[in-house]
Amino acid sequence: MAANPTTRVPGGAEAARHGLDAESLQRDVLDNLVSLQARYPAIATPHDWYMALSYSVRDRLLLRWVDTVQRYAAADVRVACYLSAEFLIGPQLGNNLLNLGIEAQARAAMLALGQDLDTVIALEEEPGLGNGGLGRLAACYLDSLATLQMPALGYGIRYEFGIFRQAIRDGWQVEETDKWLQKGNPWEIVRPDVAYYVNFGGHTQSATDAEGRFRVRWTAANQVKGVACDTPVPGYRVETCNTLRLWKSEAVESFDLADFNVGDYYGAVQEKVISETLSKVLYPNDEPEMGKRLRLAQQYFFVSCSLQDMLRLLELKGEPIERFADMFVAQLNDTHPSIAVAELMRLLLDERGLQWEQAWDITRRTLAYTNHTLLPEALETWGLPLFRSLLPRPLEIIYEINRRFLDEVRQRHPGDESRVARMSLIDESGDRRIRMAHLATVGSHAVNGVAALHSSLLRETVLRDFAELWPERFHNVTNGVTPRRFLALCNPGLARLLDETVGEGWIADLTRLRGLEAHADDAAFQRRWRAIKHANKEVLAQHIQSATGVVVDPRALFDIQVKRIHEYKRQHLNALYMVALYQRLRREPQLALAPRCFVFGGKAAPGYAMAKLIIRLINGIAEVVNNDPAMEGRLKVIFFPNFNVKSAHHIYPAADLSEQISTAGKEASGTGNMKFMMNGALTIGTLDGANVEIREEAGAENFFLFGLRAQDVERLQREGYRPADHVAAHDELREALDLIASGHFSRGESEVFRPLVENLMQWDHFLALADYADYAACQARVDAAWQDPAGWTRMSILNTARSGKFSSDRAIREYGDRIWSLAPIG
Numbered sequence: 001m002a003a004n005p006t007t008r009v010p011g012g013a014e015a016a017r018h019g020l021d022a023e024s025l026q027r028d029v030l031d032n033l034v035s036l037q038a039r040y041p042a043i044a045t046p047h048d049w050y051m052a053l054s055y056s057v058r059d060r061l062l063l064r065w066v067d068t069v070q071r072y073a074a075a076d077v078r079v080a081c082y083l084s085a086e087f088l089i090g091p092q093l094g095n096n097l098l099n100l101g102i103e104a105q106a107r108a109a110m111l112a113l114g115q116d117l118d119t120v121i122a123l124e125e126e127p128g129l130g131n132g133g134l135g136r137l138a139a140c141y142l143d144s145l146a147t148l149q150m151p152a153l154g155y156g157i158r159y160e161f162g163i164f165r166q167a168i169r170d171g172w173q174v175e176e177t178d179k180w181l182q183k184g185n186p187w188e189i190v191r192p193d194v195a196y197y198v199n200f201g202g203h204t205q206s207a208t209d210a211e212g213r214f215r216v217r218w219t220a221a222n223q224v225k226g227v228a229c230d231t232p233v234p235g236y237r238v239e240t241c242n243t244l245r246l247w248k249s250e251a252v253e254s255f256d257l258a259d260f261n262v263g264d265y266y267g268a269v270q271e272k273v274i275s276e277t278l279s280k281v282l283y284p285n286d287e288p289e290m291g292k293r294l295r296l297a298q299q300y301f302f303v304s305c306s307l308q309d310m311l312r313l314l315e316l317k318g319e320p321i322e323r324f325a326d327m328f329v330a331q332l333n334d335t336h337p338s339i340a341v342a343e344l345m346r347l348l349l350d351e352r353g354l355q356w357e358q359a360w361d362i363t364r365r366t367l368a369y370t371n372h373t374l375l376p377e378a379l380e381t382w383g384l385p386l387f388r389s390l391l392p393r394p395l396e397i398i399y400e401i402n403r404r405f406l407d408e409v410r411q412r413h414p415g416d417e418s419r420v421a422r423m424s425l426i427d428e429s430g431d432r433r434i435r436m437a438h439l440a441t442v443g444s445h446a447v448n449g450v451a452a453l454h455s456s457l458l459r460e461t462v463l464r465d466f467a468e469l470w471p472e473r474f475h476n477v478t479n480g481v482t483p484r485r486f487l488a489l490c491n492p493g494l495a496r497l498l499d500e501t502v503g504e505g506w507i508a509d510l511t512r513l514r515g516l517e518a519h520a521d522d523a524a525f526q527r528r529w530r531a532i533k534h535a536n537k538e539v540l541a542q543h544i545q546s547a548t549g550v551v552v553d554p555r556a557l558f559d560i561q562v563k564r565i566h567e568y569k570r571q572h573l574n575a576l577y578m579v580a581l582y583q584r585l586r587r588e589p590q591l592a593l594a595p596r597c598f599v600f601g602g603k604a605a606p607g608y609a610m611a612k613l614i615i616r617l618i619n620g621i622a623e624v625v626n627n628d629p630a631m632e633g634r635l636k637v638i639f640f641p642n643f644n645v646k647s648a649h650h651i652y653p654a655a656d657l658s659e660q661i662s663t664a665g666k667e668a669s670g671t672g673n674m675k676f677m678m679n680g681a682l683t684i685g686t687l688d689g690a691n692v693e694i695r696e697e698a699g700a701e702n703f704f705l706f707g708l709r710a711q712d713v714e715r716l717q718r719e720g721y722r723p724a725d726h727v728a729a730h731d732e733l734r735e736a737l738d739l740i741a742s743g744h745f746s747r748g749e750s751e752v753f754r755p756l757v758e759n760l761m762q763w764d765h766f767l768a769l770a771d772y773a774d775y776a777a778c779q780a781r782v783d784a785a786w787q788d789p790a791g792w793t794r795m796s797i798l799n800t801a802r803s804g805k806f807s808s809d810r811a812i813r814e815y816g817d818r819i820w821s822l823a824p825i826g
C-alpha cells in the first residue's frame, strides 16, 4: 500500500477521537469477533478475523456516510446517478483501508492480535457483479466521484450469484457457480424500509380521472418488490462517502397471501420463486446481447426502483416535481438501463399526472447515454411480442415517443422515408424489434463514446443520422481507471517510489507523475525501477505456480493479455505468434530470442463456442511448450484461471508488455490498457480505442504499433477480404496453422481445433491473418528493445510518467463539466 499512510491521517488524540488509531481498532476487532461472529480468539477462523476487521472498518465509515447522505439531502445541488446493470467493485477491505488512510494502523492492530493483515485481506470473496470492462468502469467512476466529493449514487442489481468462477479442466473452461454471499457480506446494509414495487405483464386501460384528465392505468399480472442493499463508497482521504445502491428482488407478500387464502399454496410459492429469481444471477455475456426475457425483466426492475427512489429523494429534498432534472442527472451505462426513457415518462405521466411535453422535457434533461460498443451483434434490441407481454405500458409510451420523434424527422427531411426507417425506434426490417440505442439517444440530452476514435466512429456510423440531427448532443469522454486501486493498492512497491520521487499528491492528481520524466535516464533510479518490477514478477510467479503448477522465471519478459475472450480482441493472433516462436526455437535452438513468458487470463461467455475453443488452444499450446525440455528457459505459456479484480491486482504490476491487439475499430476503448501503462508496461497494440490516446501521451517511440487502421479494415471488408491469400504469402503463418490443425496441441486429436482453423481460413471476421505479418514484425522490435535494459526501463518509466490522462478523476471531471453540469460540494 502507498508509503507510510500514517503521515496522511490525523495522528495521536485526533486519530483516537475518530477511532482511527491502532489501539481502538484492535479493541473493536476483538469486540466484533465476539459480538458479531460469536467467537473467541482461540477458536476464531481466519474468516472470522476478516469479518471482525471489516465490520470495524465499516463502523469507521458510517459517520462519514450518514453525513454525506444528509448533506446531499439538504443541499440545493444536482446529484449524479450512475445507472448500470454491472458494478465490478472488487474486494473492499484493502481499498477502504487505503482510502481511509488506516492501513498501517490496521496492520498493527491485527499483528497485536496475532494476525497478518495481508492474509486477512486475501480472504475476501470477490463481489463479481460484472462481466468485464463496462462493469469495472462503473466501479472506477464511483471511486472518483467520491474522491472528487461529487454528489453521486450508483444504482444497479444485487446479484446473488455474480460472474461464474472459471476452472480449467483438460484445457477447457468449466463454469462454477459464484456463491460470493455464502459467508456473509460485511460491507452491505440492507434497508427493508427502502423498497419499491415494479409491475410486470397484464394490460392497460385508459380513463378520465376526477379532474377530467386522460390517465392510463396499468393493471399488472405480477408485481415484484425491490429492496435497497447499500454499500459505502468512501473517497480517498476525504470526508465524502457515497452510496452504491443495489436492488434485490423479493416476493410481494400480499399477492402470496391472497393466493394462500384461496388455498393455492403452491401457486403462492411459485409466484415467490419467480420474483426471487429476478436478481439471482448475472448474465455472463459480455457484449453480444442474448434477448432473454429474464434479462429484460432485470433491466426494468432495477431502472424502475432507481427512478422511484430518485423521486422519493426529491420529495425528501422538499423540491417540486418540476425541479427533478435540476436535482438529478442519470447516466445510462450503455443501453442496459435505457428503458429509463420510457419508465421516467410513465412515472411522470401516469403516477404524477404531468402533461406529455413537460414530462418529456424533464426526461430528456435528466438522462444521458454512454455507448460502449459499435459491434452490431452487441447492440441491444428487443422483439415486440416479448416486450409487450412483459411491459405493456412502457411499450405504449415508446410508440408515442417514436410517433412524435419521426414527425420531427419528417419535418426536417420531407420525403426521406428511408431515413425515417433507419432512425425509427422500431426496426421493421424483419420481425419487429425495439432498438434500445435509438431509444437512449432520443431520450437523452447527451450521448458519448468512450475514446476519441470510438466517439468519431459512433458519429459516423451507428448513430450517424442522430449526430446529423443533434450535433450538439454528441460528446467524447475517454475512459479512465482509478489510480487508487490500480496503482496505490495493487503496486505498493512502486507507490513508495512514486511518493518519494514526485510526492504523495499523485494519488489524487495523477498528472503529477510527469515528475518522473526527469529520472527516466538516471541509472540508479532505473535500477530501483527494475527491482520493483522484478519483485512484482516474483509475486505473480508464485500465484502462477499455485494456480497452474507451472514454474516461471521472473527474469523472462512477461508478455500479458488479460481481458474477456473474444474474437475481436484476438487472443488467437497472439496464440498464432506463440506457435510460430515455438517452431522457430525448435528449428534453431541457438536463436537469440529473449526468454518470454506469455500470460493469458479471461473468461469466455458460456455459450460462445469459438471463445472457449481459443481457451482450449492456449492451454494446448501451454501443455506442449511447458513440457518440452528444449523450451526450458526460452518460452513459457500460462493460462491464468479465473481472471478477476482480485487476481488483476497481482497481474498488472508484473507486466513488461501489454497486449492490446484488437481489430482496429472494434474495441470501444479498453481500460486494461490504461492499468498496464500506469504500472510501467509497454504496449504492443493496434490503433484502436484508447490505444490511440495512450500512444499520443506516451510518445510514438514508446509504443509498439502494428496493424491495419480502422479505415483499412472497413475498406478491406467492403472490397472482399480473402484470408487464404495471407496464409499463402506467409510460410510461418501457414506452418503455425498446419501445426494447430494437425492435433499437435490437442494430444493428437486433429478434430479439436478444426472449427477454429477453418473459420480463420474461410472468414477470419476480425482480420487476424491480415495483421499477422505486421504483428510478428512488431514483436521482433519488442524483442530487440528488451535486449537493451536501460532503453526498456526508460520507456517503462515514461509510460507511467505519462499515464496521468487515464485517471478516472479526469474522466469524471469531464462528465461533471460537459454532461452533468455538476460541481463538487466539498
Ligand code: GPU
Binding pocket: 131, 132, 133, 134, 135, 137, 286, 287, 288, 334, 372, 373, 378, 450, 479, 667, 668, 669, 670, 671, 689
Ligand atoms: N464493454 Br457494450 C463491456 O465490457 N461490456 C459490454 O457489454 C459493452 C462494452 C466494454 C468495451 O468493450 C470496452 O472497449 C470499454 O473499455 C469498456 O466497455 C468500458 O467502456
